[in-house]
Amino acid sequence: MNRNDETKSESRFYGHRLQIGASGGANPDYGKYGWTRNNGAKAHRGVDYVGEVGDDVYSMYDGKVTRLWNSRAYGPNATRISTTLNGKYYNVDYGHLSKSALSINQTVKAGDLVGQMGRLGNLAGTSYPTHVHIAVWRPLPGNVMGFVMPHW
Numbered sequence: 001m002n003r004n005d006e007t008k009s010e011s012r013f014y015g016h017r018l019q020i021g022a023s024g025g026a027n028p029d030y031g032k033y034g035w036t037r038n039n040g041a042k043a044h045r046g047v048d049y050v051g052e053v054g055d056d057v058y059s060m061y062d063g064k065v066t067r068l069w070n071s072r073a074y075g076p077n078a079t080r081i082s083t084t085l086n087g088k089y090y091n092v093d094y095g096h097l098s099k100s101a102l103s104i105n106q107t108v109k110a111g112d113l114v115g116q117m118g119r120l121g122n123l124a125g126t127s128y129p130t131h132v133h134i135a136v137w138r139p140l141p142g143n144v145m146g147f148v149m150p151h152w
């Protein structure tokens with residue numbers, strides 16, 4: 001079993017937790033974890049949910065805000081909520097937000113507002129659909145980010 005299989009099987013405990021704005025929806029062309037983009041030119045480690053700028057984005061899980069940062073990929077409102085699920089520590093990163101509604105160290109519940117969808121980060125200025133990028137991962141030995149696929 002490779003590391004990817006391991007993290008995927010674990011993630012099945014947490015299905016149906018993605019919550020997004022009313023106009024959003026999964027884009028099957030590039031929205032699945034582990035799929036590559038641009039004919040394999042770029043790995044895609046997360047799930048994209050398409051919507052409109054300003055759509056509300058909600059937290060998938062209970063947790064705590066552990067990082068708010070300016071990311072080249074995710075934009076200036078990159079938001080990380082960390083949580084313990086079945087005894088394991090996970091990070092959930094939300095990318096491309098136009099605004100973050102949270103403060104560092106804030107406790108959040110599943111369904112709480114994370115922020116609003118935007119077009120910031122490495123898709124700014126392109127025709128790429130407006131979406132929130134949600135990456136679920138946990139730190140693994142060797143400074144490896146163990147990405148998991150949320151089920152819904």
Ligand SMILES: [Zn+2]
Pocket residue numbers: 044046047048132133134
């Ligand atoms: Zn994405």
